[in-house]
Amino acid sequence: VNIHRYESVKERDLKMGSKTQNSRGKIFMVYLILISFSLLGLILAFKPLFVLNEIITSPSSDLRIDLPSPQVNNNPRWLRLVRNYLPEKRIRVGFLNIDEQDREIYEASGPLILKNVHVSLDPLPESVTWKSLFPEWIDEEVASCPKIPLPKPEGSDADVDVIVAKVPCDGWSENKGLRDVYRLQVNLAAANLAVKSGL
Template sequence: MAMDNQNIFFSVHCEDIYKRRLARSAVKGVEKPFSIPIQDRSSCCKFPPIKFILVVIISCTIVSLLYSPDVDHLSHSGSRWIWGGSDPRYVSYLDVNWEDVMRVIEKLGEQNDYQGIGLLNFNNSEVHHWNQLMPDATHINIQLDYADKNMTWDSLYPEWIDEEQEKDVPVCPSLPKPDTPRKRLDLIAVKLPCRNEWNWSRDVARLHLQVAAANLAASAKGFYPVHLLFITGRFPIPNLFTCKELVVREGNVWLYKPDVNVLRQKLHLPIGSCELALPLRDKARAYSGNPQREAYATILHSAHVYVCGAIAAAQSIRLSGSNRDLVILVDETISAYHRSGLAEAGWEIRTIQRIRNPKAEKDAYNEWNYSKFRLWQLTDYDKIIFIDADLLILRNIDFLFGMPEISATGNNASLFNSGVMVIEPSNCTFNLLMEHINEIRVL
């Protein structure tokens, strides 16, 4: 309506000027045809209607760009997740429950403090929803190249590698890293694919997206906290995003606040078992941790035949020069007589209730081997190096306390050998293992 009034004003104004000029011409007695020279019309109407309309359109466009929700499409417009052809391995068919997302975001506190939000593997419609949920933040569509189509889980976890490195040094295939935006990211949101199969966790695309999210979080500079939000029907990798870092979960929405320093250490390790993180001939590494919060542990259950082995293991640890605590978990089948011998060897004895392997046959050797889950209940320690009771330590391995959970050696393809492993005790990890006890694969 304002534009129409303006056009009327210009038309009337021009007509009045023309009438006055016509009157002056009549007084002078000079007759001129009824016409308005082009230069006169343009001089009296500096902004004809068509020009005025263009000015209004351009002005409105500029205002819209300045005050619309900020989405960075310039440096990341090539993101394959949003505008390019999709790789079916990365496609997630999970419907996002935006009410759950909103409830999780409310746990972040003051949303105005969140300057940048990185979005990975979301489509156009979902990006629009993010803009509506947090309109004051800058939303950045993260660019990430797909993993090579020939990369498989078996290539990351081969059945055999040259541990002695007699011929060559094994190297893992590489996963493309995301383009790190220049803008600070306070929240990184990722939508993960999930196949409805028993081996849903052994998925290259799912692994790739989580490692990419971890790299983005680890790239943070400064002392501001970084949160990771995953939308997935299955839990994220528990060794990369620990359950003790889980802030809240609502349905299929998981919010984590990771320790970025620990995350950086984990990302220095190779992905999979195709490459040794620690070559066998590597020299002993210096490590300075918190000895009071670290311990060696072993476990005895169901029989006393390994008591002598556990006593020898304790002596070998001490002879290697380690002064860390020694903790042994035993069940009711270990007699007081044998417990006294273990205590004399230096073990601190803790009694546990053993846990049965639901897939084992009755009286089989591995019927109660899930009792190792009790190690995660040793929460008075930050790190545990577990060793089987029949092992001997030939050189100091305290440097393994500097390795993240779970550090272990390969056993058979994607399965690892639990005879020696580094764990980080946590009650929530123990609960997670118990909740999914029927899904765990063992030899």
């Protein structure tokens, strides 16, 4: 009799275990369906129906999504700084040592910009080095000073209100940094352009 009772208790436990597993599976499926419908409702709430209708009815080869065009930087940082000093004046801007591919980054446009002038630099001769410009000992009887090519803008190109110069910074070593002749040339050219403009 005890064996029979043990087997009936075991069968009852197995039946209850399968019922709880079935009920857990049903609860899980209900939660999964609720989450799916909630997500579908969120997606439909944020997508206009006419866009969904076009996606459903149009063939995949004709499907095009128009993204907003990227904003062009019409107000570079330097212009915001200059506006503090020249709030109402229409300005002519001289750009010095700026490559053609970088011009869009630095150029400004709008009603306050009168003209953009690009000034190019001639390359330095290889004979011009820091030591040739600043030797340790200078012979006063035989004075020699290497020439650094500077731009010579003429006419209205020489008259600018603001100068934007891209000064190279290639790190700090003996040949570069503060003793870089190319950097010296850019700074001298900016100063020369400022003097010619009367700044």
